[in-house]
Amino acid sequence: MKTDSREKLLADVDAYCQELRPIEELCYVEHRYNRETVELAKKHNLLGMPVPVQYGGRGADAVTYARALARIGREGTGVRTFFSGQTSIGQYPIMRFGNEDQHRRYLPASARGEIILAFGLTEPDAGSNPLEMTTTYRRDGDRFLLNGVKYLISNGGIADAVVAFGYPEGRSGKDRRMSAFIVDTRGATFEAEDLHAKPGMFTANTGMFQMTDHPVPAENLLSEEGNGFRVAMGTLVSGRLSVASGCLGVIEDCLAEALTYAKTRVQHGKEIAKHQLIQEHLAEIEMDRAGSDALVQRAAEAKAASDAAPGDARLAAEADFLVAEAKFFASNAAWDAADRAVQVFGGRGWSELYRVGRHLQDVRVCRIYEGTDEIMKLKIASALLGKEFAAFH
Numbered sequence: 001m002k003t004d005s006r007e008k009l010l011a012d013v014d015a016y017c018q019e020l021r022p023i024e025e026l027c028y029v030e031h032r033y034n035r036e037t038v039e040l041a042k043k044h045n046l047l048g049m050p051v052p053v054q055y056g057g058r059g060a061d062a063v064t065y066a067r068a069l070a071r072i073g074r075e076g077t078g079v080r081t082f083f084s085g086q087t088s089i090g091q092y093p094i095m096r097f098g099n100e101d102q103h104r105r106y107l108p109a110s111a112r113g114e115i116i117l118a119f120g121l122t123e124p125d126a127g128s129n130p131l132e133m134t135t136t137y138r139r140d141g142d143r144f145l146l147n148g149v150k151y152l153i154s155n156g157g158i159a160d161a162v163v164a165f166g167y168p169e170g171r172s173g174k175d176r177r178m179s180a181f182i183v184d185t186r187g188a189t190f191e192a193e194d195l196h197a198k199p200g201m202f203t204a205n206t207g208m209f210q211m212t213d214h215p216v217p218a219e220n221l222l223s224e225e226g227n228g229f230r231v232a233m234g235t236l237v238s239g240r241l242s243v244a245s246g247c248l249g250v251i252e253d254c255l256a257e258a259l260t261y262a263k264t265r266v267q268h269g270k271e272i273a274k275h276q277l278i279q280e281h282l283a284e285i286e287m288d289r290a291g292s293d294a295l296v297q298r299a300a301e302a303k304a305a306s307d308a309a310p311g312d313a314r315l316a317a318e319a320d321f322l323v324a325e326a327k328f329f330a331s332n333a334a335w336d337a338a339d340r341a342v343q344v345f346g347g348r349g350w351s352e353l354y355r356v357g358r359h360l361q362d363v364r365v366c367r368i369y370e371g372t373d374e375i376m377k378l379k380i381a382s383a384l385l386g387k388e389f390a391a392f393h
């Protein structure tokens with residue numbers, strides 16, 4: 001991406017964040033979905049950041065997009081999660097695995113915000129192991145009919161189209177390979193529901209949906225039939241980089257907030273920043289930030305190299321590994337940073353009225369979604385050991 005386009009994009013992201021901040025804070029304390037996340041993103045033209053310019057996006061490479069998501073992450077994990085659903089795991093599989101017709105039908109409209117996207121892999125009985133999913137499809141003339149439930153889906157209650165996965169009905173053994181579809185959510189055969197019982201991310205939508213003989217036109221098969229697992233795994237690399245980048249933003253915000261507060265709050269006759277145990281928290285948050293920054297940058301560069309050579313298996317494996325490391329490290333570092341920042345704030349920190357308290361509530365999920373801590377560790381270890389030592393198949 002050219003330097004001036006990159007700087008313009010990051011300036012637009014910053015303007016978006018500043019405009020969104022007071023609305024986001026109000027929605028958060030009132031525990032309600034923030035519509036302005038989408039509306040202001042339309043205004044600032046941010047709904048297709050890595051989408052190629054020819055399809056109405058901004059053409060951001062993975063490094064630039066990671067920087068944008070880090071800035072957005074400062075405004076809250078809920079806001080950044082919306083962008084994950086729309087772009088990192090919504091537009092990305094269409095960009096990477098879709099054909100020209102699918103590009104034309106879904107990318108410009110989603111970049112304009114006329115189509116909200118989501119990614120539906122997880123099911124009630126299939127999380128860490130998506131191969132255990134029970135969603136099925138069958139061919140019916142020039143369409144497929146899908147049946148199944150997808151659970152815990154970011155943007156799942158507001159999406160106009162979902163990249164969803166299922167197995168062919170009635171097949172077993174080696175013939176039973178999942179496929180990916182771009183599923184339009186219109187019609188009575190697609191029933192979505194918002195999930196509200198969550199301890200954070202109140203301003204973002206998390207949903208579930210059920211498909212009952214839901215028709216999907218044959219031309220909405222994404223990639224080849226049977227290639228769904230590859231689509232899903234390729235997409236999760238993009239999603240994990242989004243999580244890691246957002247977590248970097250959370251840490252940056254926690255550091256800024258903790259530094260300001262520690263310099264102004266006075267106890268025992270001096271600013272708390274002059275107490276050495278408070279300085280320890282600040283130093284630890286800074287090390288969380290520096291480590292995450294380095295790993296996110298390295299992972300984003302690897303992802304950019306892999307994106308530029310989609311057929312290169314070595315570059316894909318390298319990106320997969322480095323992104324898993326960045327995702328694990330940054331999400332744990334962000335949890336630590338938010339916890340320490342709350343400690344610096346004392347009683348005020350343990351409150352949704354303060355940014356650090358909101359970060360603490362929201363960021364915990366980053367150690368779970370897009371692959372849990374445990375799955376990231378197994379992935380990292382098996383990359384070191386070789387496939388024959390994989391903990392599960």
Ligand SMILES: Cc1cc2nc3c(=O)[nH]c(=O)nc-3n(C[C@H](O)[C@H](O)[C@H](O)COP(=O)(O)OP(=O)(O)OC[C@H]3O[C@@H](n4cnc5c(N)ncnc54)[C@H](O)[C@@H]3O)c2cc1C
Pocket residue numbers: 085118119120121122124126127128129151152153154155206365368369370371372373374375378392
């Ligand atoms: C807010 C939110 C948004 C989400 N958004 C999306 C989305 O947009 N799209 C989507 O498809 N999914 C989404 N998810 C689902 C998410 O990806 C899953 O929750 C996650 O992958 C874990 O699956 P699970 O919850 O079923 O846990 P499980 O897989 O049941 O895991 C439970 C525990 O067992 C551990 N475990 C499982 N297998 C192993 C193993 N082999 N070795 C060691 N430990 C193991 C796990 O690490 C975890 O600690 C979202 C989840 C949340 C909470």
